[in-house]
Amino acid sequence: MKHVVGGGIAGLAAAYRLQRQGHDVHVFEASHDLGGLAATYETAGDRIEQFYHHLSKSEETIVDLAAELGVDDRLEWLVGKNAYYVDGVVHPLDTPWEILAYPHLSLYDKFRLGMLTLGADFRELPPRFDSYESLEAYEDVPIREFVVDHTTEGVYENFFEPLLDAKFGSRKEEVSAAWLLGRIKFRGERDLLRGEILGYFDGGFAPFIDALVDAVGRENITTGARVTDLALDDGAVSTLTAERGGASETHDTEGVVVAAMPNVLEALCGYECDIDFQGAVCAVVTMDAPLTDTYWLNIAHDAPFGALIEHTNFVSPDRYGGQHLLYVASYIQSSDEPLWQASDEEIEEQWLSHLEEMFPDFSRDSVTRFRLARNPRAAPVYERGYLEKVVPYDLSEVAEGLYYAGMASRAQYPERSLNGGIVAGFECADRIDTKGNADRSGRAVDEVAGEGEGDRVVTGGET
Ligand SMILES: Cc1cc2nc3c(=O)[nH]c(=O)nc-3n(C[C@H](O)[C@H](O)[C@H](O)COP(=O)(O)OP(=O)(O)OC[C@H]3O[C@@H](n4cnc5c(N)ncnc54)[C@H](O)[C@@H]3O)c2cc1C
Structure with a gap:
């Protein structure tokens, strides 16, 4: 049995691919929900991601996977209008x-x-x-x-x-x-006449992740189970321990894919990754009227947030029971920043007052709900020399049978994405499979050689 630590997109993709290659796999997810950073909220219609998400046309692996899962007919390519807010004016910047x-x-x-x-x-x-x-x-x-x-x-x-x-x-x-x-x-x-073409599923990313979970099989996934320990035997991962509901359970394993942040990898096996991460604070503001007619509004202004992403200028508000949904987003570089320290109520007050100041036609009376998500490791800081710091997929230098598909992997450069998570999961699965095949064919040759050629030893490396 192979095991995957983390039920975000990367862990689910690794499990899916390993199963297709004929391996038995089990996924452990610490939280009670699957999907990791692509988790969603309810609305009056379709679910909406807690952190804004869309696909770029350059991303192909996720499109191929959607086709394999039979949900490609739900993938829509829509126009996302971009603009820049400078000195109180929204400047559209598409055509x-x-x-x-x-x-x-x-x-x-x-x-x-x-x-x-x-x-x-x-x-x-x-x-x-x-x-x-x-x-x-x-x-x-x-x-x-x-x-x-x-x-x-x-x-x-x-x-x-x-x-x-x-x-x-x-x-x-x-x-x-x-x-x-x-x-x-x-x-x-x-589209030179309209704007950037971006991908989104009819129903959001939740139906895509649900399809992936169904393909992996709910019986092969345990939620609410935090992996706390990996044990080695003769330099190879041998057991994995997960804590669930106050009890801990230990499982024999033939290989582990860690599909979580590098701090989790370090806690499990001591591998240190020097990549720094930034946090995100992101609100979904539900309104009964639109704020602008732009999808992605960059802010060149002294505001407590960096971008306003009006989702319902990208996907019709009809999908959300007529509600208008606006992401207000800010990144933080350190947990000491006042924004990270502020309570949800303080952030709501500060951000809505600022929106009223920036957009004289906006009134907080149009806001029916303000939901805030925070994540301390929302994205890597892509600083100079980054590529030397990425965590390799195959960590056999640390322990035989250990693999890494989390956000510090090569596929998540130059931008982290759902597509990158899938690529990382697939890369690990393919390495596990290739190594397994090589070991098997090495063993097979050993056996044949042992039978026919007396004491001649043929190693896996020589085949
Ligand atoms: C603000 C924001 C905007 C984004 N915008 C986009 C976008 O527009 N398009 C796009 O494609 N992507 C976007 N992304 C990126 C995308 O969400 C991520 O790249 C992707 O979800 C990463 O998936 P993952 O599986 O690697 O990690 P995660 O989603 O973080 O999953 C890791 C999982 O591991 C679990 N876990 C951690 N420790 C343990 C443990 N010890 N035991 C068991 N489970 C554990 C966690 O609970 C989590 O569920 C955005 C992300 C953010 C934060």
């Missing part, structure tokens, strides 16, 4: 003429920014189109230095810096140019 009309960048700034997003290096003429192909080349380059060198000071100060402030706060100087380039490549298709 070429909206971008041309944006007053906070010069025409030359816009040209250089446009060229960078198309992957063209215009520092010399003729421009080069292959400069940004290898992200690794920019791993140690500070983001500011890169943007100023490859575009203009204006592009950095008036476009990227407010976005970096919102995403990385005081740590923005630590982020690498490779992350920025990766993000630009990660963003998928744009």
Whole structure:
């Protein structure tokens, strides 16, 4: 029996793939719900993710998995309108003429920014189109230095810096140019007349995760069971202990995939990962009227939140019983920050007052519900030298039979995503399967060799 620690998307994907390869698998999930960071709230209609979620057109593994699970007909590609809030004005930034009309960048700034997003290096003429192909080349380059060198000071100060402030706060100087380039490549298709094309399931991500859970089989998953210990025998994982309802149970295991944050991995086996994480505080505000007509509103303004994501400008409010749903989101870099320390009621008061100040037509009387989610490890800080810190999928250097599919894995770079979680889960399953096949064929050759060739020993490595 193989075991998976964590019933988020990565753990479920690992279990699903291992089963397809013919392995017996059991998943332990510490909380009472499955789906991890993709957990949902109820609304008057479909469920809604506690933290905003959508897919990019560049993500393919999740689309393939949806097809395997028979839920691809529920995947919709919708337009998500982007805008920038500067000095009290919402500036739409989707179509070429909206971008041309944006007053906070010069025409030359816009040209250089446009060229960078198309992957063209215009520092010399003729421009080069292959400069940004290898992200690794920019791993140690500070983001500011890169943007100023490859575009203009204006592009950095008036476009990227407010976005970096919102995403990385005081740590923005630590982020690498490779992350920025990766993000630009990660963003998928744009409809030049309408905006960015983003994916979302009819019914949200919950039906997709439910389909994955059904495929794995509820009988192969235990919720409310926190894995607390892994024991080794002769350098290989041999048992796994989980605590459930005050009792602890120990199971023999032939292999373990840890599909949780790296601090969980460290607690279980001592493997230290130097990646720092940032936390997120994210509200879903239910309103009886829309706030704006934008899906994703970046805020270049002294606000206590970094982005306003009006979900019902992306998916129709009809799906939510006519309710309008707005995410108000902020990242925190340390648990000492006042936002992390504040109570839910304090945050509600502060954020709604700020919305009233920023949008004179908005009144908190239109708010019918304010739900707040917090997570101390919502995303890695993609600082310089990040790729050297990722946790390998195969941790046989620590213990034979130990694998890692959590957020510190390579598939979750340059942005963490559900797709990345699935890729990480699949990568671990494939390594387990390949190693198992190699061991089996090694054994088979041993047996044959033992029968026919006297005492000649053929090892797995020689086959
Ligand atoms: C604010 C925010 C916005 C996001 N936006 C998007 C988006 O637009 N698109 C997108 O694709 N992705 C988005 N993501 C990222 C996406 O949610 C994650 O990449 C993905 O859910 C990670 O899945 P995971 O399985 O690796 O980890 P998790 O979801 O964290 O799952 C790990 C699971 O392990 C469990 N666990 C921990 N310790 C133990 C233990 N000892 N024993 C047993 N179980 C344990 C946890 O309870 C948890 O359920 C966003 C995330 C956040 C926070």
